[in-house]
Amino acid sequence: MPGFNEISPSSLMRLIGTPDCPTILDVRIPEDLAEDPVVVPASICISHTDVAGMDSARLKDRIVVVCQRGKKLSHGAAAHLRASGIAAEVLEGGIKGWLAVDLPSVPITTLQSITQTWVTRHRPKIDRIACPWLIRRFVDPDAQILFVPPSEVDAVAERFNAIAFDMADGDWSHAGAFCTFDTMIDRFGLRHEPLLRMAEVVRAADTNSHELAPQAAGLLAISAGFSRLYNDDNRQMTAMFPLYDALYRWARDAFEETHDSPTGAKL
Secondary structure, eight states, X not given: OOOTTEEOHHHHHHHTTSTTOOXXXXXXXXXXXXXXXXXXXXXXXXXXXXXGGOOGGGOOSEEEXXXXXSSHXXXXXXXXXXXXXXXXXXXXXXXXXXXXXXXXXXXXXXXXXXXXXXXXXXXXXXXXXXXXXXXXXXXXXXXXXXXXXXXXXXXXXXXXXXXXXXXXXXXXXXXXXXXXXXXXXXXXTOOOHHHHHHHHHHHHHHTTOGGGOTTHHHXXXXXXXXXXXXXXXXXXXXXXXXXXXXXXHIIIIITTOOOOOOTTOOO
């Protein structure tokens, strides 16, 4: 049972991946990060001494602070935030408690190998919307996504210190029958049952393999419609995020739900 001003790992996991996810601050010292070189998805790593001076623009109305065992570092940092009028809680048991219940965690080495800027081909439809959604919801809430002509992706990546994704023969791209969304789930340590279920739908729609998931045809149709509604790729991406929020909630909570009209109902 979580203590006062604490949140359990399972309760926090219910918030991650949704628009209601709090700002998650990992305040562990280097020695603790070396012992457990992973973070809770969507975490921002910051020194416990810098929490009080954080840019308020990066903070949501609700904060969860993570340390190694949910003791002095996280409680002290959370208390500093509350003293400034910011609602802050501590992850019960810290990263040790998170790992004890086998929840997904992002490898530090993967985080250290990426930047905050990602670039891909313009006019996105499925994979190139699903991947930014995954990055923003589970890896880096502040990630910047750039859409450029296909011929310019690699050059833009080099000039602007960005990571190219969903490009043929790229490092973050399709792998065999799997799409880029699958690749990101695997490399970010997010092999969580709801995300894997969601990935099957994304893969089926993106690779025209609708036999894999009956929902794929609908995702393709809606994605194609959005691409016609918007001629600004970033506005389209923002508009489509709620679609992927809903798909995630279906994959997590409603995948067994069915619907049919009552017998004899007038339609």
